[in-house]
Amino acid sequence: MTATLSILFVACWSSGFIGAKLGAGSAEVPTLLMWRFLPLAVVLVPIVGLSARRRNTMPTPRALGRQVVIGMLSQSGYLLSVYWAVDLGVNTGTTALIDGIQPLVAAALLGPVLGVAVPRMQWVGLVIGLGGVAMVTAADAGAGASAPWWAYAIPFLGMVSLVASTFVQQRAPTSVPPLQALAIHCSTSAIVFTTLAFASGAAAPPSVNTFWIALLWLIVLSTFGGYGLYWLLLRRIGITSVNTLMFLIAPVTAVWGALMFGESFTPFTALGLAVGILAVIVVTRVDNRPKKQDEGTDSCPARASITSR
Template sequence: MTVVLSVLFVLCWASGFVGAKLGAGAAPVTTLLMWRFLLLAAVLLPVAWVTRKRGSRPSGRVLGRQAVIGALSQGGYLLTVYAAIQLGVNTGTTALIDGMQPLVVAALVGPLLGVSPSGRQWLGLVTGFLGVLVVTLGDASANGSVPWWAYLVPFAGMLSLVAATFIEQRSPAPVRPLAGLTVHSTTSAVVFTALALATGGAVPPADPPFWIATGWLIALSTLGGYGLYWTLLARLGVTRVNALMFLMAPVTSVWGAVMFGEPFTPVTAAGLTVGLLAVVTVAHRRPREQPAAGAREKRPRPVSRPAGGPAA
């Protein structure tokens, strides 16, 4: 079951980069994100209310923590991913830069969660970073119309998702998946509605491509991508789940080449191969994680709280 969930997670998370490309030409970033989360919140709020358990109402502190997680993992992460794609960065390259997340997580996981990656895992993570570097430099050289600083935008989003991941892992008590997703999506709806109103982009276009992209992002990227991300985080731990991020680039690059005609060069193929080797190295065996006292990974009870996906 875990393998199936992992495959679905990779596909759903990668779909976010493709969905961002679909919607990029139909409307401004804030418009697309505003309606994505307004519609999602409108569906989730009544469902979460009807299915709530008696006496399980979260405290204000818990809701506040979940709102911060949602703002970081959906607001900060998605805004930068969409902005990078609109600036001209290829979907595969954006996904690959986002794939550096495992290395950042591994560097922080020991000090913050008391989980020490093994030497083999470190080797895989560094190998994955080299694959990211190869593809990013190759794409930057081939795509001269994109400003160099545009490649820094996805890095900012990746750091935002990393921050959300660690805040979630340090949460003292579990939150029901549906309740967490509802808070995250409602928070994002408020954030992106404010941004859209401030920039004059609140009115959605009537064009079908906009609504197709919106539906795509709600169903696959948010419900599928973010839901499976937090679910697998509880099942596998931080290091192994984030190693799956190295697989987003191969899937997204092939997807982008087929749907949008994006270039798929030998340099891209080489970098993606390195990324695949990194995942195999990290996931070769179950890491012997020793969470620090109070770390959420130590809890046997699964906790899944969608914050984002998709991904983009």
């Protein structure tokens, strides 16, 4: 059962990058993101709000404000960078791989800030992971991709946004229930992207079927499938194992994008993805050392903040 759930999780999480590509040709980025999160906010806020009142678990104004900031960083800022990069022509696999090294960057850079000891091999893993990203990016750019050279920097901005959200999350004195946090994050994104869509004059949804298929794809597979399975697996197998699964997303996305959209997938791309997986193995061996810590919590700085793709 756990193996099946793990496969579904990787597929659903990867589907977010594919859905971004699917919707890129049918609407502007703010339009697609506005209509992705507006229905989610309308559905989630009343349900979660009513449940919180009944259980007397409403967040304090300070906790609410912190979750808004986390949502803007881990969801709004991150997804805007992903969709923008894909819309400009960056391959979905390349974008997924750059996102995939976020746990390595967070563990290496935020560990000292948060007072967590960072083993030397985690730094080694980060360097190897960055090497894999460089190889895949070079293969993507050299295969005649339509994206301008500067577009490859955009996913890195999203990764920085994720790292910043991890820092804010780890500094929080109290935790917020996952569904409650999801409702706050989706509402924040709905406000951000609705504002952007109206400001750019692109709020009206297009009438083409591709747009609505992409929206259904993103809401069902990426948000509910990816995010829901993440929390389910976190309780079943722990954060270290889930983080390991996250690194399978880049190769799955790269193959999926090549098959579905004809994106480039060269031997050099495969080599770069293999190097990225090697980085995971290096870091995972460090994380799997015996320790007296509950792996079902978000105490690991490598992936404390999770966004719905």
